[in-house]
Amino acid sequence: MSLNLPSRDGRRVQVDTSLAIVNIVLLLIFYFLIAGQAPRVQTPLDLSSTATLSPENLPSPVLEVRGPEDWLLDGDPVRPEMLPAALASVPGPVHLLMDRRAPSGLLVQVLRRPELAGHDIRLVTLKDFAP
Numbered sequence: 001m002s003l004n005l006p007s008r009d010g011r012r013v014q015v016d017t018s019l020a021i022v023n024i025v026l027l028l029i030f031y032f033l034i035a036g037q038a039p040r041v042q043t044p045l046d047l048s049s050t051a052t053l054s055p056e057n058l059p060s061p062v063l064e065v066r067g068p069e070d071w072l073l074d075g076d077p078v079r080p081e082m083l084p085a086a087l088a089s090v091p092g093p094v095h096l097l098m099d100r101r102a103p104s105g106l107l108v109q110v111l112r113r114p115e116l117a118g119h120d121i122r123l124v125t126l127k128d129f130a131p
Contacts, residue, residue: 059092060074060095061090061094062095062097063078063094065096065097065098065110071083081115083115083116090119092120093122094121094122096121097125098110098124099125100125107123
């Protein structure tokens with residue numbers, strides 16, 4: 001059984017792809033114009049670094065966090081629940097001292113504690129911190 005198709009008269013149909021290319025280029029231009037206009041996040045983050053400050057010369061109060069429940073306030077052991085009473089008379093910021101190799105989850109967990117709500121927290125790390 002043979003299949004007989006009608007002849008094309010020798011003309012080939014040309015597909016014009018220029019319109020599709022122009023549409024793709026315009027879509028890419030619009031995408032990058034919109035994506036490049038992301039709002040800038042403004043944070044009051046001021047990073048500083050020093051190489052000569054010893055742990056004894058850190059500003060007071062220093063809250064040293066060694067673990068989720070192992071905290072020291074100016075060298076004295078303190079329970080997280082007792083921290084609001086200990087910080088009630090502190091007018092300035094609380095300096096949070098953690099090992100720079102500590103897991104980031106511990107820092108987030110400490111900063112979410114309700115005991116530290118309402119206090120200005122400044123993160124302090126030491127290169128050679130040994131708890």
